[in-house]
Amino acid sequence: MSDVVVKLRDHGPILISGEFVIEDGQGQPIDLAGKTNIALCRCSASKNSPFCDGSHKECGFVAENRAK
Template sequence: MSEPIVIRCRDNGPFVIKTPVQVVDHDGKPFTIPAGKETIALCRCGASKNKPFCDGAHNGCGFQAGEKAPV
């Protein structure tokens, strides 16, 4: 059995996922992930101009999210 996919919630930032991974739109069409990338970052603040990917806009929009998993 393969290892589960890990999605890391960055404090006040995106969801980070190790590659290989495929991100598809609502029709199932895949987004291009540049070759050689070891991780991708998915926007969760809503401010990225490159959704579904993070473009760093979370740094300037006041987005706050620092969830911690229950111990």
């Protein structure tokens, strides 16, 4: 089992759990305030980017991911 788990939610965010670092576009670490479970937005509607704020439910974001 990996120390970090990444889950793609259908029609929703990317969930990450474990010990990890998230960097912005300039390679600067984003303060996670010690969180080891986060949800990253992939619908582009979040007002708290890069994190999911639940806006994907209102904007009708559609995405499914299945292993093949």
